Amino acid sequence: MANENNSLPLINKKRAYARSASHAYDELQSFRSYLRWMCVDQSNGWTATLSWFVFIIFTFIIPGFSHFYLACSDCDNRHARPYDSLVQLSLSCIATLSFVSLSQFVRIYGLKRFLFFDKLCDESETVRKGYTAQLNRSLKILSIFVTPCFAAESAYKIWWYTSGATAIPFLGDVIVSDTVACVLELGSWLYRTIVFFLVCVLFRLICCLQILRLQDFALVFQVDSDVESVLREHLRIRRHLKIISHRYRVFILFALIIVTVSQFTALLDTTRHTAELSIFKTGELALVSVSLLAGLMILLRSATRITHKAQGVTCLAAKWHVCATIDNFESPEVADTETPPVGVVSTSVFPCEASSSDCEDVGSEEDELDNTKLIPAYAYSTISFQKRQALVTYFENNRAGITLFGIMLDRTTLHTIVTIELSLVLWLLGKTIGIS
Incomplete structure (x- = not known):
């Protein structure tokens, strides 16, 4: 029976999908396992309670305990953490936004409907296979962004505790206390970062589906199609793009605000005449800034790619x-x-x-x-x-694309945002670790 269930495909053209239509052996099995492992699965009352419990502990209690109880006011100059409050607030704010958004998405739409798997029954085999491949790549992309940042954060925390920065034996033994505190801080940092990148990667995954659909839609111009079928398909794509824009517009807007405010605050703190700057004090602040900007760029680049592909269809027509x-x-x-x-x-x-040499010159661009x-x-x-x-x-x-409260997220918008955010980050890096 297990083997029979394992062979059941999630994508079935003859089935209509509802909110609860699912089984344990479909293409979303790895994602469901990952959500349960991260304690963000809210498919039932027990997992929802556990999810919120873990979220409160790792997002508020542990960072607050670290900042107020392990502040180490008697530490030497190298171990002082003057920017810890900004680091904790930035991560906790973006993690709260991500967790609440993800909880709302899964609770209202369900994982399959949120990821548009219920719509794949109307797509071609090429789109279905391409989207499944992108789904399998999503967790790898998530690890590519999170792993280097977590390695750098782990090195900093291990150095900070092992070099004698704090000696508060809240468990009776200094070594055990420092080990537990270090593990809890790293777990809190990893949890908040993964939740943020997870929502960003899910948005990228949904955008990849629409890009595959646009590429498949472009093939209608190579056959003897009628205008009505072409128009109906384009209207369907535009409707799905509006749905994506409506679902993600609040998250994208508040993520942009949080990242920008965090960068400005960091700049104000690090450019004061009384600020003491070194990699030991501000390295963690720089790492958080780079992480937030990387997640924001995933969102904006994914939205911009869809807009560019939609404009390419207009050129093709x-x-x-x-x-x-x-x-x-x-x-x-x-x-x-x-x-x-x-x-x-x-x-x-x-x-x-066109000659082969001409194709070689511009084919990759x-x-x-x-x-x-x-x-x-x-x-x-x-x-x-x-x-x-x-x-x-x-x-x-009738331009199609991802919009943010009526503003089309195209390349012009992306260039403007990237210029502002990158200027802030480079200035911050120059003030913290000497990059100019």
Whole structure:
């Protein structure tokens, strides 16, 4: 029976998915196990209670205990932690935002519906396989971001405790007390960082699905499709992008505010004339700043990629319209008709293909939806000029993408945000560890 359940696919075209339609052996098994291991699974009352209990301990109690009880006011100058309050507040605020958002997503929509697995039954095999592959990569991407930061934080905490920074025997023995305190602090730091990056990686995963759908949607211009089917599919994609924007807009906005306020506060503290700066005092602050900025960049880059792909579809539709129009005018067999019949092949349109050297020069830099290659196969379309023009006009005036309360997150927006945030972080790094 276990083997039979193990072979059941989550994606079934003949099934309609509901909030509770799930089993233990689908593609989300690893994610469910990870959520339970991180104590953020809220699928039932017991796991929800445990999740909130762990969240309160690692986000508020342990950081507060570390800051007020292990502040080490009698430490030497190297072991002083003047910026610990800012570090703890920044991590706790972003972890609270991430945990509350994730809890709301899972509680309201369920994991499958939140990750759009219930919509995959209407997608092509290419999209389903590509999305499953991205799902399997998500935890690896999460570890790539978290592991280096945790290694640096572990090295700092171990040095801080082993070098005699504190000697408060709250468990009766100094060594045992320091070991327990170090482990709890590292666990709190790891928990808060993982929760933040987990929400960011989940957003990236959802964006990857929409990118796969846009790439699959672009193939409709290579076949003899009708305008109605193309328009319906584009409207469906736009509707899903609006759903994603609506679900994540509060998280993205408050994450941007928290990161920006944290950077400004760090700059104000480190640029005071009385500030004492060294890697021992401000290294942890720099590490937290880099971690917050990395998570924010995951969010913004994922949203920007979707917007860029959607604009590439508009360019593709315009190119399709041009190719079909030129073919109609230059095909001698159909010179007296508005559109060529199916099967008429024109050899006079775009007879030359790009050379291999040209492809080598720009192939790695062009987007697959927005390239300079002419596609004569588009000229076989039997759609009239007026319908093609109306479709292109619709694409040009109905831009799809991720929006933030009406603001399109495109490359211009990303460049502006990155310039501001990166300037703050580089200034902070220059003031803390000497990077200029």
